[in-house]
Amino acid sequence: DRPLPIGYGQTISQPFIVALMTDLINVGPGDVVLEVGTGSGYQAAVLSPRAAKVYSIEIIPELGERAAARLAELRYGNVEVKVGDGYYGWPAHAPFDGIVVTAAASHIPPPLVEQLAKGGRMVVPVGAPFATQFLMLVEKRQDGSITTRQLLPVGFVPLRGGGAR
Template sequence: MQDTIEWEKPRFSERREERYQMVKRAIKGRGVTDKATLEAMRQVPRHLFVPEDRRSNAYENRPLPIGYQQTISQPYIVGYMTQLLELDEGEKVLEIGTGSGYQAAILSELTPYVFTIEIVEELGKQARERFESLGYHTIETKIGDGYKGWPEHAPFDAIILTAAADDIPEPLIEQLKPGGVMVLPVGDSGLTQRLLRVRKTEDGKIETERKLPVRFVPMTGIDQKN
């Protein structure tokens, strides 16, 4: 039996009640029932992951712009996708599309082994500084093309994409551990996409489940269209 893993999880009293109400109104009871996911969303201060002029809207259940034609996903989708990963404490997870860093912070409540890649350099730098200033010291960040994954740290128990791909990126399938789970939106940019949960069986086969219709910004990078 694996020993309990302990790591730093920063805590914030500011606007705590709004976080609890966000979970109660927008997330709990809508199919997100995993206790660890719900508790993570109660603890991470979403208002500190959005631009200052959007902070009054931080706990509404809707996406918000974060600059550079990118958005922070609505809380319900963040919770739903996190639950689909079925993360256990101590597992290694890769996020493609750091954005403001909110999703990575949620993941870091579940496991200390979070790796996140952002292709927009300024957003990546901002997220790295935000993690440092807020105390999310276990998150590893990289600025680069997420389509390629992060082979130096592979294989991963779970992979999550927060931008829509045309198809399931082959490099990410290769970097997913047998028995692992990938959650991603797939489909044309500008249109409704389909959220998929992809499982890699122990013998390397790929099984795909179709979940919610969603709308995400498109995945970019030199390999996306090649």
């Protein structure tokens, strides 16, 4: 139960954190979910049977292409992977009922908050690279207001791209 390297300076999250993040967004059968940071495809595979559709973005082309091929080979038909900058989300498929960010951002990315559906939940590690980071739960209420909760200290690789530096 620990992170493992997957190449290109990235890691697969420990199974406990994957399960916790999945539980926190409270995804259901009709939900559309965005994952930022496909990596190996593990988190997307865990989300797949729980959601109607999972969209996953990976900034490192080699990881994104391998994960997409692996998920297709394993018949996760409701997962779509694209190579791109996840900081900006995937506006074409928004709003999302749940968003899971699998790399630490210096702040909660505003484009992701905008793409969160009313009643939706996002989990995102926030903090400086290789320093104290906290897993944050972001909820968008039905009136569009946002609440955030700091949950627990975590250690994630840094979110790359966009304004996440």
